[in-house]
Amino acid sequence: xxxxxxxxxxxxxSPAKLNIFLEVTGLRPDGYRELDxxxxxxxxxxxxxxxxxxxxxxxxxxxxxxxxxxxADFPLDSRxxxxxxxxxxxxxxxxxxxxxxxxxxxxxxxxxxxxGSSNAASTLLALNQLWQCQLPHDxxxxxxxxxxxxxxxxxxxxxxxxxxxxxEIIQPFPICRTLFFVAxxxxxxxxxxxxxxxxxxxxxxxxxxxxxxxxxxxRSRPLERCCFNRLxxxxxxxxxxxxxxxxxxxxxxxxxxxxxxxxxxxxxxxxSFSDARHLKAVLRSLTGFPVWILRx
Ligand code: C5P
Numbered sequence: 001x002x003x004x005x006x007x008x009x010x011x012x013x014s015p016a017k018l019n020i021f022l023e024v025t026g027l028r029p030d031g032y033r034e035l036d037x038x039x040x041x042x043x044x045x046x047x048x049x050x051x052x053x054x055x056x057x058x059x060x061x062x063x064x065x066x067x068x069x070x071x072a073d074f075p076l077d078s079r080x081x082x083x084x085x086x087x088x089x090x091x092x093x094x095x096x097x098x099x100x101x102x103x104x105x106x107x108x109x110x111x112x113x114x115x116g117s118s119n120a121a122s123t124l125l126a127l128n129q130l131w132q133c134q135l136p137h138d139x140x141x142x143x144x145x146x147x148x149x150x151x152x153x154x155x156x157x158x159x160x161x162x163x164x165x166x167x168e169i170i171q172p173f174p175i176c177r178t179l180f181f182v183a184x185x186x187x188x189x190x191x192x193x194x195x196x197x198x199x200x201x202x203x204x205x206x207x208x209x210x211x212x213x214x215x216x217x218x219r220s221r222p223l224e225r226c227c228f229n230r231l232x233x234x235x236x237x238x239x240x241x242x243x244x245x246x247x248x249x250x251x252x253x254x255x256x257x258x259x260x261x262x263x264x265x266x267x268x269x270x271x272s273f274s275d276a277r278h279l280k281a282v283l284r285s286l287t288g289f290p291v292w293i294l295r296x
Contacts, residue, residue: 033166150163
């Protein structure tokens with residue numbers, strides 16, 4: 001009987017993204033919104049452990065130590081973006097290998113931090129290596145764009161980019177310093193499609209040019225004054241608890257409070273790591289919600 005080759009394994013980090021600027025610039029013929037958004041890759045990561053399986057079999061599971069709060073919103077069937085990404089790679093390459101993917105999940109679903117998209121991007125990159133598909137990056141990007149709007153940014157591995165189109169057209173730019181944000185999420189998450197549909201398209205859209213100039217060091221202005229998210233308008237109607245949280249943060253901290261992506265994660269800009277540590281302690285005791293320092 002022919003023996004299957006020995007299993008190969010790989011462990012990869014799967015980072016969350018943060019939208020520090022997001023404007024809706026139009027409605028596309030395909031029903032999606034045209035975006036002008038600035039995304040940052042954070043160091044807040046899920047961890048994926050991938051092991052090859054024979055016969056094209058694909059399975060995803062969570063580590064035993066993954067928190068129950070995250071577990072409930074993580075489907076283990078074909079709705080899972082990890083399985084969709086692995087299946088798409090098999091179809092694109094004709095690869096007959098399979099994989100068991102074990103996720104240690106810390107990025108909460110429905111939080112606007114792109115956890116699911118990031119898991120899909122990390123899966124594409126890791127399995128392309130593990131299965132020795134050698135698919136070039138442009139073909140991986142084509143698969144990513146078919147699976148979701150945020151995956152291309154996370155696939156690109158870039159630290160910061162302006163993302164246009166549905167979000168899948170990436171223009172990376174250099175950042176001149178390390179950035180710290182303090183983020184927290186109310187118990188109720190947001191559904192992306194619901195938030196997009198509850199947000200109207202502005203007559204005079206804002207541009208990301210100013211925040212990019214500040215991040216690249218071409219212009220000097222406090223970063224928090226340039227952060228913006230159009231989707232907040234829709235999200236505060238859909239998630240009143242999140243709306244209260246944003247107001248509470250602005251009142252208590254006397255600085256702008258923002259939402260990432262379609263929420264429900266809210267964040268403030270910290271001026272340094274020690275400022276971030278101070279804010280984290282204040283926000284934890286004020287709200288009781290999980291609070292993270294996001295380093296970008
Ligand atoms: O692409 P993704 O699966 O992340 O999008 C989820 C939903 O968010 C879409 O089905 C769509 O309703 C909405 N969306 C949109 N315009 C975008 C991105 C997402 O309307 N640029």
